[in-house]
Amino acid sequence: MxxxxxxxxxxxxxxxxxxxxxxxxxxxxxxxxxxxxxxxxxxxxxxHAGARALASSRTNVIALMAPLRVGVNVPVIMQFVAGVVTRARDFDHDVLLLTQDDVSGLDRVTGGSMVDALVMMDIEADDPRVPLVAAAKQPTVLIGLPQDPEGLSCVDLDFEAAGRLAVRHLAQTGHTDVALIGSPPEVLRRHTSYAERMMRGLRDQARGSGVTVKVEACDSSPSGAATAVDTLLATAPDTTGIVVHNEGALPHVLSRLAERGRVVGRDMSVVAVCPTDVALSQRIPMTSIDLPAEGIGKVAVDMVMARLEGEQPSETRLLAPVLTERESSAPGPAAEDG
Amino acid sequence: MxxxxxxxxxxxxxxxxxxxxxxxxxxxxxxxxxxxxxxxxxxxxxxHAGARALASSRTNVIALMAPLRVGVNVPVIMQFVAGVVTRARDFDHDVLLLTQDDVSGLDRVTGGSMVDALVMMDIEADDPRVPLVAAAKQPTVLIGLPQDPEGLSCVDLDFEAAGRLAVRHLAQTGHTDVALIGSPPEVLRRHTSYAERMMRGLRDQARGSGVTVKVEACDSSPSGAATAVDTLLATAPDTTGIVVHNEGALPHVLSRLAERGRVVGRDMSVVAVCPTDVALSQRIPMTSIDLPAEGIGKVAVDMVMARLEGEQPSETRLLAPVLTERESSAPGPAAEDG
DNA sequence: TTAGCGTGTTGAAACGCTTCGACGATCCGG
DNA sequence: CCGGATCGTCGAAGCGTTTCAACACGCTAA
CATH class of the missing domain: 1.10.260.40 (lambda repressor-like DNA-binding domains)
Structure with missing residues (x-):
């Protein structure tokens, strides 16, 4: 060479x-x-990248820690990752991929000066990784919201606003009994913040709109979805509006509703919270609040790069939710027309 | 520091x-x-990683080029990636993630000595990246089979054997009219080798077993799957055994078959070619030939590390397919009992 | 007693780049 | 015609490792 x-x-x-x-x-x-x-x-x-890194103390690499184990939201994760990788390239950076469980990886890439910055996905309320990266010399952006960001930057969809938006949409279209089919129980148990923020928004707006809201955790398997639907139909039979915040369960929820004789878009209104392409690839195009995964990934990179350049202070950015009405919406019992 | x-x-x-x-x-x-x-x-x-790389000309990083755009097999891709990343860690290596379309990235990471080796997924028959990495000084392993490996190592499921195995299973359980619902037309058009190898095996064994085989390309959308099923039922109405080699389309194929009054596991036998967890998360547990994505990722890393250590020659490794019978199998018209 | 060996440790030369201070040349205004 | 900017280029000192040749030491064998 x-x-x-x-x-x-x-x-x-x-x-x-x-x-x-x-x-x-x-x-x-x-x-x-x-x-x-x-x-x-x-x-x-x-x-030579190594020589360059040694002399300049800049590697032009950022670390991305992502949950790679198969799970609920694989396609969503991929979109985050794609967003991060492509945006990083715009800044002439490459991406080093770490798995969620490789906590020691943080120390390794950070302490060894392998990367200039970090992006971490899937942050839990009380995430053990947060203090670690807070102590690192590299700037970090979290995708998700921990309890205490300790001077780190965060970015996420504003799930609280999304919850409010969903209920407002249902209330405005005449629904008075609303339900959430949400994350799997184990996610809730971990106090993943997005699930809790969603519920808070939901309940908040329900109170404001004079609407009842029932919450059902939901495993993303077919049987888990069936159970959730059955329980819901049994304990809250008047429900006509459902918010589904669980990409994996969504198709199975729809299947079960059909099996139980509910026609989504006619006598049941369903709002999904998921990426648009997921909303569109269901049995019918779903009314949905977009989870702009790729966009969030890009914003995360923008933020981390900003901190790398100037001395921007850390900030938290919550993206405003957008609801798009499609064919799974239906007027409720209190609708003024029809 | x-x-x-x-x-x-x-x-x-x-x-x-x-x-x-x-x-x-x-x-x-x-x-x-x-x-x-x-x-x-x-x-x-x-x-300091950079100093180390400079002095030793070893980075302890391998590059992984993966198709990140949303597409058919997102969960499968994730499993490959997970396999590569976790196995790399066993060898004390980290993974730099490149996107499929970032062809110049090959030159960058390779020429700049950012990585010790490369793993590339989703290789097409006449892949433009193959000559590039063949010219690189770093050893490379391809996941998939190009037309001409040029001294590179390759690893993949033996799709030809899988095709034979699927037909043999169907023939042995009494089916005489068999079909393949395969990859989307654009995949076939690219001459992605796994699709072609699968078909070859299928036809090969069909000839040997005295069975007819009809091949239907299939888009992974709900409507694409519906079209494929409808066409199949119209042009080959005697079909009682179907091989589905398209993870994305699988649930929709099953839905459409149900809508068309076919009961999978009773009057229709379906063999899926996909990761086990996908096979298990369908409406009924599917008889399947496992696509051991994570395992293949691991083998890829093993091979690339072997070449990094000693001077192993390049080799091609095709993993033997394994069929697991579950509830989507049914006896065919020629079955002895029944 | 000495040559020879193995074991454990050292000094110094790379490795390939960035960056700082300095310097010559050219240009300007006074 | 001179002092001081400004512009473009250069030399050399790092940056933090690895690794090679060499060496000191204590043994064993002759």
């Missing part, structure tokens, strides 16, 4: 000049720049 | 001694080792 010295020699300049051509940190005259570029081209020169 | 020299000083030894304690490449007496380890502990010393 050619080195920067080889390039300097064949271009007839000093190595520092080559470096400055590459980094643009000092002005270089046009003819010199041209000679250097020709030499680089000719030799097929590529700067 | 403490450096190796700091450690050496506080332990009262030379830097090289510290280095040898860390790498184990030279014998170190027990007391010296203990002193060094105490110093490391005390200072919280972490070797």
């Amino acid at each position: 050619a080195t920067i010295d080889d390039v300097a020699r064949t271009a007839g300049v000093s190595t520092s000049t080559v470096s400055y051509v590459l980094s643009g940190k000092r002005p270089i005259s046009a003819p010199t720049r041209a000679r250097v570029e020709r030499a680089i081209e000719k030799l097929g020169y590529r700067p | 403490a450096t190796i020299d700091d450690v050496a000083r506080t332990a009262g030894v030379s830097t090289s001694t510290v280095s040898y304690v860390l790498s184990g490449k030279r014998p170190i007496s027990a007391p010296t080792r203990a002193r060094v380890e105490r110093a490391i502990e005390k200072l919280g010393y972490r070797p």
Whole structure:
């Protein structure tokens, strides 16, 4: 492999000049720049990442910690990851992938100066990783909201607002008995903040709109969904509006409702909280509040890069929810028309 | 951050001694080792990855190129990725994630010595990336089979054998008219090798078993699956055995069959080719040929590490398919009992 | 007693880049 | 015509490791 010295020699300049051509940190005259570029081209020169990292203490790599175990929201996770990776490239950075459970990985990549910054997904209320990265010298952005962000940046969908929005939509279309089919019990048990924020928004708006709301945890398996639907229908038979906040269970919930003789879009109104493509690939196009996974990933990178450049303070960004009405909405018993 | 020299000083030894304690490449007496380890502990010393890479020309990072765009087999992809990442950790390596379309990324990570080796997923017959990585100095393992591996290692499920196995199972249980509901047309158009290998095996065994086989491409949307099922039922109404090789379409195929009055497991036998967990999360547990995605990812890492250590030659490894009978199998018209 | 060996440790030379201070040249205003 | 900016380039000092050749030491065998 050619080195920067080889390039300097064949271009007839000093190595520092080559470096400055590459980094643009000092002005270089046009003819010199041209000679250097020709030499680089000719030799097929590529700067050595390690040497660069050593000299500049910048790796141009960010770490992404993602939950890779198969689970509920695999497609959603992939979208986050895709968003992070593509946006990172826009900033000329690559992505080192860590798994959620590899907690020691944080220390490794952080302490070993393998990365310039971190993005962590799927943050729980009392996440053990948060104090670790808070102590690291690299800036970090959390996707999700811990109890105490300790000066770290966070980004997420505003689930509380999403809960309110969903109930408002149902109330406005004439529904008075509303339910949430939510995350699996184990997620709730972990106090994952998005689930709790969603419920808070839901109940909040229910109170404001004079609507009842029943909450049902739901495993994402077919049988889990069936159980949730059956329980709901048994304990709250007047329910006509359902918010489903569980991508994995969604198709099974719809199947079970059909089996139980409920026609979604006619006598049952369902609002899904999920990425748009998931909403569109159900048996009927679902009214949904978009979970802009890829977008959130990109914002996370934007934030982490901002902190890397200037000395931006840490901030928390909650994205406003957007509801799109599709074919799973139906007027409720209190609807004014029809 | 403490450096190796700091450690050496506080332990009262030379830097090289510290280095040898860390790498184990030279014998170190027990007391010296203990002193060094105490110093490391005390200072919280972490070797600088860049410096290490520069001096040793080893980064302890491998690149993984994966298709991140949302598509057919998102959960399957995740399993590959999980397999690669966890196995890499067993070899004390981290994983740098590249997206499929970032072809220039190959040059970047390879030429810049950012990684020691590469793993590439989703290889097509005439993949433009293959010549690129063949020219790289880092060893590479392909998941999938290109037309010409050019001295690269490959690993994949033996789809040809899987096709044979599926037909053999159906023939043995009394089916004489068999069909494949396969990949989306665009996948076939790209000549992705696994689809073609599957068909070859299928036809091969069909000829041997005296069975007819009809092949239907299938988009993974609900409507695509419906179309495929409808076409099949119209053009080959005697079909009683179906092989589904399309994870995304599988649930929709099953739905459509139900809508068309076919009871899977009674008058229709369906064999899925997919990861076990996908097979188990359908409306009924599916008889399936396992696509051991995570396992393949691990094998890929094993192979790439073997090439990194000794000078193993490149090889192609095709994993033998395993069929597990579950509730979607049914006896066919030619069954002896029944 | 000495040559020879193995064990444990060291010093110093890379590894390939960035960046800082300095310097010559060119240009300006006074 | 001179002093001081400004512009473009250079030399050299790091950055924090690994690794090679060498060496000190205590043994054993002759």
